[in-house]
Amino acid sequence: MSVAIENFVKAIYKNDNHDTKDTKPGNIAKKLGISNAAATDMAKKLAAKDLLNYEKYQALxxxxxxxxxxxxxxxxxxxxxxxxxxxxxMSLHDIHREAELLEHQTSDLLAQKISEYLGHPKFDPHGDPIPNEDGEITTEDTSIALADAVEGKTYTISRLMSDDKEFFDFCAQNDIKYRNTLIVSKQFVSNKMTQISIGSNTIVLNEDFTKIIYVDEN
Amino acid sequence: MSVAIENFVKAIYKNDNHDTKDTKPGNIAKKLGISNAAATDMAKKLAAKDLLNYEKYQALxxxxxxxxxxxxxxxxxxxxxxxxxxxxxMSLHDIHREAELLEHQTSDLLAQKISEYLGHPKFDPHGDPIPNEDGEITTEDTSIALADAVEGKTYTISRLMSDDKEFFDFCAQNDIKYRNTLIVSKQFVSNKMTQISIGSNTIVLNEDFTKIIYVDEN
DNA sequence: ATTAATTTTTAAGTAAGCTTAAATATTATA
DNA sequence: TATAATATTTAAGCTTACTTAAAAATTAAT
Structure with a gap:
């Protein structure tokens, strides 16, 4: 199976975690940077390979x-x-970019060797769960978006859900990383801003960030 | 540049180490498992990109x-x-197969990180020299094919020049590996066979093997 | 030095994975 | 609920990297 196909099913899989109803060709096309027409074509092709169910105008x-x-x-x-x-x-963003390419050129054997070497980790450095060899994945996710965290409480960062370089650069500069601890010192509800204490810093984050930083209550 | 292009120039480069005159489309085609016509096409295309010089019926x-x-x-x-x-x-052959894919999906940055981690090695596990970041490569090669080694002398294995699984399996079973020592106990000149002592084994090898095992006199 | 064998090249065609433009259906809005 | 906006699909076409078949050139052999 080709890189294009692997990326297509991956995009659907990841999109479903957010909004299953919105998994239509146009949405997938946008994520992959291809035209809607190309996505529709691919959807039909993959339906013929029994990789997905396709009905005109319906979600994939x-x-x-x-x-x-x-x-x-x-x-x-x-x-x-x-x-x-x-x-x-290497920066999280650089690592992400390498992984984006290497993922398609890695045998199951090598994947298993890497997993073994790392002690079969359940999470990657963003806090995203790593499926095991049989496709089983840790779904018990008690974490919440930082936007929904409660003022005064202490949390541990559990996921950084982004592919964006600037976001990761910002995180790296501000101690925002997987498994670090923070205190939500203030929720500016009407402005959709969140003030946190992390390490020796105090930072005010807007919704763009607080919706993709996930935390677990301590 | 595409994987096909990278593999094409790589095949030419490697072929030139053996026989520059024989670097014609048909030869490259055979190594890549594509038709002669496809190789001719590609040669023209790459000439237009200034990656090689192409003249009809001449070597590339x-x-x-x-x-x-x-x-x-x-x-x-x-x-x-x-x-x-x-x-x-992992077996040398498995490693070769993984590398064959990963080589095209690796940034210069990651290559440098790997090189650094390994202490900038000059040779790979087959004894083949590793070019540095600037494309400089150790060419001082005093080694000779085992076929040309002198009876009675002791040698160190310096290169195993093959991609073939069966060859590597055989090597693994017989202590034939990079940097191991062997004694040429007999050269059967008329039969083009070579008898060696390696570890606790005595093995007779035919020309198929003695032409791709390279050794350095101790 | 011819002829035969082999290689290389040309020509025509294919599949994958895209594109743009236009037609059609769905969804949102007034 | 009709209409406007948006999304999806269809259609036609492009590029890359191949293929096979036939023509042309080179190389080998008698």
Missing amino acids: QLTEKGTKMALNVVRKHRLWEAFLFKMFD | QLTEKGTKMALNVVRKHRLWEAFLFKMFD
Whole structure:
């Protein structure tokens, strides 16, 4: 199966975590940077391969086979992220970009070797869960968006849900990283801003950030 | 530049080490498993990109730009081989197959990180030299094919020049590996066979093997 | 030095993965 | 609920990297 196909099923899989109804060709096209027409074409092609169910004008739904393929790609991506993060001094964004390519050129054997080396980690450096060899994934997610955190409470960062370089640069400069602790010192509800204390810093974040930083109550 | 292009210039580069005159489309086609016609087409295309010089019915010659590209791919391939060999318990052949894919999806930055981690090695686990970041490569090669070794002398294995799984399996079973020591106990000149002592084994090898095992006199 | 064998090249065609433009259906809005 | 805005689909076309078949050139062999 080609890189294009792997990326397509992966995009559907990830989109479904947010909004299953919105998994239509146009949405996937936008994420992949291709035209709507190309996405519709691909959807038909993948339906013929039993990777997804396609009905005109309806949301795309991965079959079991398609889901398995997506999970396998996601597994390789996140294993590479965890591995590169451990081995080399590289930014989370650079690591993400390498993983985006390597994920398609990695045998199941190598993935297993990497997983073994790392002690079969359950999460990558963004806090995203790593599916195991059989496509099983940790879904018990008690974490909440920072936007919904309660003033005065202490939390641990559990996920940084972004692919954006600037976001990661900002995080790196402000101690915002997976498993660090923070205190929500103020929620500016009407302005949709959140003030946090992290390390020795106090930072006010707007909604763009507080919706993609996930935390667990301590 | 595409994977197909990278593999094409790499094939020319590697072929030139053996026989520059024989670097014609048909030869490259055979190595890449594509038709002669496809190789001719590609040669014209790459000439237009200033990666090689092409004249009808003549041998293909990489330009400086083409050579640089080839060296960069070879560098990544051999760095991956050295890295995977160090990190994971995998056969040389499996490692080669992974490297064959990963080499095209590795940024210069990551290659540099791998090289750094390994202490900028000059050779991969087959004994092949690893070009540095600037495309400089250790060429001082005093080694000779085992076929040309002198009876009674002791040698160190310096290169295993093959991509073939069966060859590597055989090597693994017989202590034939990079940097191991052997004694040439007999050269059967008329039969083109060579008898060696290695570890506690005595093995008779035919020309197929003695032409691709390179050794340095101790 | 011819002829035969082999290679290289040209020509025509294919599949994958895209594109843009236009037609059609859906969704949102007034 | 009719209409406007938006999204999806269809259609036609492009590029890359191949293929096979036939023509042309080179190389090898007698």
